[in-house]
Amino acid sequence: MHPLDRLTAEEITVARAVLDKAGLLGPTVRFPFLGLEEPAKDEVLAHRDGDPVDRRVRAVLLDVATGASSTVVASVTRGEVDWQREIDPATDGQPAILLEEFIAVDEIVKADPGWVAALARRGITVLDLVRPCPLSAGDFGIPGEPGRRMLRVLSFLQHRPEDHCWAHPIDGLVAYVDLTERRVLELVDHEDLAVPEEEGNYDDPAYVGPDRETLKPIEITQPEGASFxxxxxxxxxxxxxxxxxxxxxxxxxxxxxxxxxxxxxxxxxxxxxxxxxxxxxxxxxxxxxxxxxxxxxxxxxxxxxxxxxxxxxxxxxxxxxxxxxxxxxxxxxxxxxxxxxxxxxxxxxxxxxxxxxxxxxxxxxxxxxxxxxxxxxxxxxxxxxxxxxxxxxxxxxxxxxxxxxxxxxxxxxxxxxxxxxxxxxxxxxxxxxxxxxxxxxxxxxxxxxxxxxxxxxxxxxxxxxxxxxxxxxxxxxxxxxxxxxxxxxxxxxxxxxxxxxxxxxxxxxxxxxxxxxxxxxxxxxxxxxxxxxxxxxxxxxxxxxxxxxxxxxxxxxxxxxxxxxxxxxxxxxxxxxxxxxxxxxxxxxxxxxxxxxxxxxxxxxxxxxxxxxxxxxxxxxxxxxx
Incomplete structure (x- = not known):
C-alpha cells in the first residue's frame, strides 16, 4: 500500500468504528467530512515499496442536536484516535453543510407560520410544489447570528412535479434558518413580486421542439487500445x-x-x-x-x-x-x-x-x-x-x-x-x-x-x-x-x-x-x-x-x-x-x-x-x- 492510496470502503468502516469506540459518536453525531489524512511530503517521498504505512483519517464531527463540533485525526492502522480539537463556531467557522440539513430546511420553513403567510399573500397556497433552496449563510456580523449554524433560504415554484423550478423564483422573500434549533430565525419579506410564468423545461420535447436530424455520428475509436x-x-x-x-x-x-x-x-x-x-x-x-x-x-x-x-x-x-x-x-x-x-x-x-x-x-x-x-x-x-x-x-x-x-x-x-x-x-x-x-x-x-x-x-x-x-x-x-x-x-x-x-x-x-x-x-x-x-x-x-x-x-x-x-x-x-x-x-x-x-x-x-x-x-x- 502507498501512503497516498485513496481510502477504501473498508478503511472508512474501520475509521467509523475507531471513533465510535473512542466515545465520539452517538445517535445525533454526523460526519460533515471524512477523508485521508495525507502524510507530510518528506515522509511520502522517503517511502519505498514494502515500507509500513500508517493510514490515518481526518474527520469533522457535528452533533446536529446541540451544534457542538470537533476535528479528529485517527489511525485506521493502529485503531487509535491521535488527537481531537473542539471547534468554536463563532471564531473557527462551522463544519460543511450536510445533505440531511438541505432536506431539513424544507420541513423547517414549511412549518413556519410567517413564511406560509408570506406565500399565501403571493397567491401560493399549495406548498408541495414550492422548493425552498437552502444556501450557505456566510458571515455579515448580523446581531444574534455568530455561533449559530445557519442557512438562508430562497424559494422557487413548480407548476407540476416535473417542471424545473428555476424558471419561477418566489423573489422578495428570504428565510434565515437556525439548523440546530430547527426554526426560522428571521424572515425578510422585502417586497411582493410576480412569479414568472414561462416554463424553462429544457428536457421537454414540447418546449424544445424536435431534435435536429442533420448531425452525422462521430466515432472515436482506438483499435489497438489506449496508450496509457x-x-x-x-x-x-x-x-x-x-x-x-x-x-x-x-x-x-x-x-x-x-x-x-x-x-x-x-x-x-x-x-x-x-x-x-x-x-x-x-x-x-x-x-x-x-x-x-x-x-x-x-x-x-x-x-x-x-x-x-x-x-x-x-x-x-x-x-x-x-x-x-x-x-x-x-x-x-x-x-x-x-x-x-x-x-x-x-x-x-x-x-x-x-x-x-x-x-x-x-x-x-x-x-x-x-x-x-x-x-x-x-x-x-x-x-x-x-x-x-x-x-x-x-x-x-x-x-x-x-x-x-x-x-x-x-x-x-x-x-x-x-x-x-x-x-x-x-x-x-x-x-x-x-x-x-x-x-x-x-x-x-x-x-x-x-x-x-x-x-x-x-x-x-x-x-x-x-x-x-x-x-x-x-x-x-x-x-x-x-x-x-x-x-x-x-x-x-x-x-x-x-x-x-x-x-x-x-x-x-x-x-x-x-x-x-x-x-x-x-x-x-x-x-x-x-x-x-x-x-x-x-x-x-x-x-x-x-x-x-x-x-x-x-x-x-x-x-x-x-x-x-x-x-x-x-x-x-x-x-x-x-x-x-x-x-x-x-x-x-x-x-x-x-x-x-x-x-x-x-x-x-x-x-x-x-x-x-x-x-x-x-x-x-x-x-x-x-
Missing amino acids: TVTGDVVEWEGWRLRVGFDPREGLVLHQISLQGRPVCYRASVAEMVVPYADPSPVHFWQNYFDAGEYLLGQQVNSLRNGCDCLGEIRYLDAVLADGDGQPREVPNAICMHEEDFGVLWKHTDLFTEAQQTRRQRRMVISYWATVGNYDYGFYWYLYLDGTFQLECKASGVVFTSVHAEGSPWAEPVAPGLGAPGHQHLFNARLDMTVDGVANTVDEIDLVRLPFGPDNPHGNAFTRQYTRLKSEAEGARDAEPGLGRVWRVASAERTNRLGRPTAYVLHPAGQPALLADPGSSIARRAAFATRHLWVTRYDPQERYPAGDLVNQHPGGAGLPAWTAADRGLDGADVVLWHTFGMTHFPRPEDWPVMPVDACGFTMKPYGFFDRNPTLDVPATVAKHCH
Missing part, C-alpha cells in the same frame, strides 16, 4: 507518471506528477472555489458560495456515462466517500481517463530541402463532474506530449434566477420577467511544485517596451524583466495581461545544457479577480480570490486557501494569515496558489440551460528539456488518415 496504463491509482502515459486521488472536499487530486522520471508537481488540486453574486438588495446581498469549503465539491461528484460525458477508449475509476453517518458510499465511474487528438503538434515545409513534416498533438485527459445546486462543474486536467499540463474548469447547468426589474444594473433578463444576477466563478488551484526536486525559486516575468535611445535607435526593441519573489509578502501578485506576465518556477539545483535552471512557467488567463469591495465580508472570507497568485513555503497543515472551516467563518483565515509570517521562498519548497475564473453576466443564450463556459491555466516546460521533447513522435500512418 492504470495500475491501482498510478497512471502512466507517454513519459508522464502520476497518482490519482479523490478528496471529499477538493474532488480530483493529482499526486506526484513526473515526466520522464523527473518530478514536476507533488500535488495539484482545486483547493477552493467561490461564487460571489453582485446583487446588493436586502434579499440577495448575502449570496456568496464556497463550493469546496461549504458544500464539498468531491461529495457532489457525478457518475459519468460513456458516450455522453466521455468519448473514446475510456478507463473509469470509482469514488468511495463517507456519507453523513460515516458509512462508505460508492460512486461508480466518478473519474474519467482517456486520450484525445488535439490537432497539429508541430509542422514545417522547408523552403530549401522541400521536406514536409507534420506531427499530431494528443493529450491525456483526467476529469470529473460535480453538481452543486443549480450549477454543474467539470474539472479537466490535461497532459500533453510536449510536457505542457493544463487545468480547464467548465461551468454548465442552470443560472441562478430572480425576478427581473427593468433597468437593473445587477441582473440581465433571460426570459420574460426572469432575470439572472451577475456573478463570478473564482477557482483556486493549489500547485505544490517540485520542479526537479523540492528546492525551487519563483520569478515574475514581464514584457518591457523600450523607448528610443542609444541602445534602441529604431524603436523596435523590447525585452523581458525577471523579478525574483523572495518572500511570501512579495508572493501575492496580480496578473497583468498587458505585460504578458507569467510566473516561472525553477529548480534551485539543476540546470539544462545551456546552463539555465530547469523550469516550468505558469501562464494565467488574466481575467478579473474578486470584484467585491476590499472591505466587504466576501473579500475578508475569500481573501485568496483578491489576487491571482500567492506563493507560500510548504507546510503540510496549509491545505485550503480560505482556511480549514469556511462555512460561516468571519474571514482572515488561510492565505492572508499564513503569508503574514513572510517566510522566505528563494530556493525553498514552494506552493503556488493560483486564482482564476470567469465573470458572468448571463445572456438569453444561457437559458434555460447554459452551454459550457470554461476557464483555466497552463503550465509549460521552460528549459526543462534541452530541445523539443517530441522529435520522436511518429508521423500519423495513412490507415488512420481518412
Whole structure:
C-alpha cells in the first residue's frame, strides 16, 4: 500500500468504528467530512515499496442536536484516535453543510407560520410544489447570528412535479434558518413580486421542439487500445507518471506528477472555489458560495456515462466517500481517463530541402463532474506530449434566477420577467511544485517596451524583466495581461545544457479577480480570490486557501494569515496558489440551460528539456488518415 492510496470502503468502516469506540459518536453525531489524512511530503517521498504505512483519517464531527463540533485525526492502522480539537463556531467557522440539513430546511420553513403567510399573500397556497433552496449563510456580523449554524433560504415554484423550478423564483422573500434549533430565525419579506410564468423545461420535447436530424455520428475509436496504463491509482502515459486521488472536499487530486522520471508537481488540486453574486438588495446581498469549503465539491461528484460525458477508449475509476453517518458510499465511474487528438503538434515545409513534416498533438485527459445546486462543474486536467499540463474548469447547468426589474444594473433578463444576477466563478488551484526536486525559486516575468535611445535607435526593441519573489509578502501578485506576465518556477539545483535552471512557467488567463469591495465580508472570507497568485513555503497543515472551516467563518483565515509570517521562498519548497475564473453576466443564450463556459491555466516546460521533447513522435500512418 502507498501512503497516498485513496481510502477504501473498508478503511472508512474501520475509521467509523475507531471513533465510535473512542466515545465520539452517538445517535445525533454526523460526519460533515471524512477523508485521508495525507502524510507530510518528506515522509511520502522517503517511502519505498514494502515500507509500513500508517493510514490515518481526518474527520469533522457535528452533533446536529446541540451544534457542538470537533476535528479528529485517527489511525485506521493502529485503531487509535491521535488527537481531537473542539471547534468554536463563532471564531473557527462551522463544519460543511450536510445533505440531511438541505432536506431539513424544507420541513423547517414549511412549518413556519410567517413564511406560509408570506406565500399565501403571493397567491401560493399549495406548498408541495414550492422548493425552498437552502444556501450557505456566510458571515455579515448580523446581531444574534455568530455561533449559530445557519442557512438562508430562497424559494422557487413548480407548476407540476416535473417542471424545473428555476424558471419561477418566489423573489422578495428570504428565510434565515437556525439548523440546530430547527426554526426560522428571521424572515425578510422585502417586497411582493410576480412569479414568472414561462416554463424553462429544457428536457421537454414540447418546449424544445424536435431534435435536429442533420448531425452525422462521430466515432472515436482506438483499435489497438489506449496508450496509457492504470495500475491501482498510478497512471502512466507517454513519459508522464502520476497518482490519482479523490478528496471529499477538493474532488480530483493529482499526486506526484513526473515526466520522464523527473518530478514536476507533488500535488495539484482545486483547493477552493467561490461564487460571489453582485446583487446588493436586502434579499440577495448575502449570496456568496464556497463550493469546496461549504458544500464539498468531491461529495457532489457525478457518475459519468460513456458516450455522453466521455468519448473514446475510456478507463473509469470509482469514488468511495463517507456519507453523513460515516458509512462508505460508492460512486461508480466518478473519474474519467482517456486520450484525445488535439490537432497539429508541430509542422514545417522547408523552403530549401522541400521536406514536409507534420506531427499530431494528443493529450491525456483526467476529469470529473460535480453538481452543486443549480450549477454543474467539470474539472479537466490535461497532459500533453510536449510536457505542457493544463487545468480547464467548465461551468454548465442552470443560472441562478430572480425576478427581473427593468433597468437593473445587477441582473440581465433571460426570459420574460426572469432575470439572472451577475456573478463570478473564482477557482483556486493549489500547485505544490517540485520542479526537479523540492528546492525551487519563483520569478515574475514581464514584457518591457523600450523607448528610443542609444541602445534602441529604431524603436523596435523590447525585452523581458525577471523579478525574483523572495518572500511570501512579495508572493501575492496580480496578473497583468498587458505585460504578458507569467510566473516561472525553477529548480534551485539543476540546470539544462545551456546552463539555465530547469523550469516550468505558469501562464494565467488574466481575467478579473474578486470584484467585491476590499472591505466587504466576501473579500475578508475569500481573501485568496483578491489576487491571482500567492506563493507560500510548504507546510503540510496549509491545505485550503480560505482556511480549514469556511462555512460561516468571519474571514482572515488561510492565505492572508499564513503569508503574514513572510517566510522566505528563494530556493525553498514552494506552493503556488493560483486564482482564476470567469465573470458572468448571463445572456438569453444561457437559458434555460447554459452551454459550457470554461476557464483555466497552463503550465509549460521552460528549459526543462534541452530541445523539443517530441522529435520522436511518429508521423500519423495513412490507415488512420481518412
